[in-house]
Amino acid sequence: MISLSDLRQFKQQGRKFSCLTCYDASMAQVMERAEIDSILVGDSLGMVIQGHDSTLPVTVADMVYHTAAVRRGNRHAFLMTDLPFLSYANVNDTVANARAVMQAGAQMVKIEGGAWLAESIEVLTRNGVPVCVHLGLTPQSVHVFGGYKVQGKTRAAADQLIADCQAVVAAGAAILLLECVPAKLGKEIAEMFSDIPVIGIGAGADTDGQVLVVQDMLGLNLGHVARFVRNFMQEQSGANAIHDAFKAYHQAVQTAEFPAIEHTFQVEL
Ligand code: KIV
Numbered sequence: 001m002i003s004l005s006d007l008r009q010f011k012q013q014g015r016k017f018s019c020l021t022c023y024d025a026s027m028a029q030v031m032e033r034a035e036i037d038s039i040l041v042g043d044s045l046g047m048v049i050q051g052h053d054s055t056l057p058v059t060v061a062d063m064v065y066h067t068a069a070v071r072r073g074n075r076h077a078f079l080m081t082d083l084p085f086l087s088y089a090n091v092n093d094t095v096a097n098a099r100a101v102m103q104a105g106a107q108m109v110k111i112e113g114g115a116w117l118a119e120s121i122e123v124l125t126r127n128g129v130p131v132c133v134h135l136g137l138t139p140q141s142v143h144v145f146g147g148y149k150v151q152g153k154t155r156a157a158a159d160q161l162i163a164d165c166q167a168v169v170a171a172g173a174a175i176l177l178l179e180c181v182p183a184k185l186g187k188e189i190a191e192m193f194s195d196i197p198v199i200g201i202g203a204g205a206d207t208d209g210q211v212l213v214v215q216d217m218l219g220l221n222l223g224h225v226a227r228f229v230r231n232f233m234q235e236q237s238g239a240n241a242i243h244d245a246f247k248a249y250h251q252a253v254q255t256a257e258f259p260a261i262e263h264t265f266q267v268e269l
Contacts, residue, residue, distance in 0.1 A: 002078040018253040019211035023066045025073030034246030038078040048215040058084040064104040071105025081106035094120040112138035114164030118171035125172035133168040137180035152181040178203040182267035202228030204264045
């Protein structure tokens with residue numbers, strides 16, 4: 001089973017790693033066959049599985065249920081699970097909810113935010129729970145942002161995001177995940193932290209890992225398709241198409257062929 005230290009080692013070796021969201025055992029099994037390095041049981045399940053128009057309705061019980069299913073289907077990938085909306089607003093809730101998803105099989109929890117998470121990150125890390133912090137476009141704050149928009153587009157906004165990264169890393173965050181930020185900012189942050197793997201989604205080609213929502217990369221999302229998505233399924237045919245799409249994604253991430261320029265946000269900072 002891939003561990004956090006393996007992901008750190010991949011970063012040291014310059015070996016890019018693949019990550020996909022996953023919510024069920026059979027898809028998790030196919031991902032294991034395709035040797036996907038890491039899986040995120042994302043609260044995006046509120047949208048792609050439950051049909052809501054945001055991630056806000058997702059509960060801790062939902063995350064526990066899907067984490068356990070994915071872990072049963074896949075013993076290979078490093079498994080991260082989101083703590084959902086307002087389930088980590090204070091330290092007591094954070095600890096109780098992290099316990100629930102870790103006991104369901106997660107190897108790490110992911111929380112959205114910045115410097116204000118420092119106390120929770122410290123407490124979790126001290127108690128054996130590695131933390132990934134999701135920055136940039138954080139979907140649980142969609143109503144604060146007023147929509148799903150690219151973040152860090154000015155030098156001042158980019159510097160604020162970097163300051164948040166520094167604060168959460170100082171508190172003990174072990175992985176950073178950047179969503180929808182200019183490619184140059186993704187590169188700057190990945191280079192700034194030599195021992196912290198940085199995963200990107202719409203953060204350019206220079207982060208250490210890439211993540212996509214599985215429904216997006218299989219072309220199962222019939223609504224708005226974000227710029228950073230590539231449909232790997234479209235490029236396959238035959239009975240093993242899903243496996244082959246995962247394999248093609250894994251290889252494209254490793255060789256840095258994905259994301260290409262057309263999947264990234266090019267902004268002069
Ligand atoms: O919930 C999720 O799927 C995520 C990804 C978009 C990174 O947080």
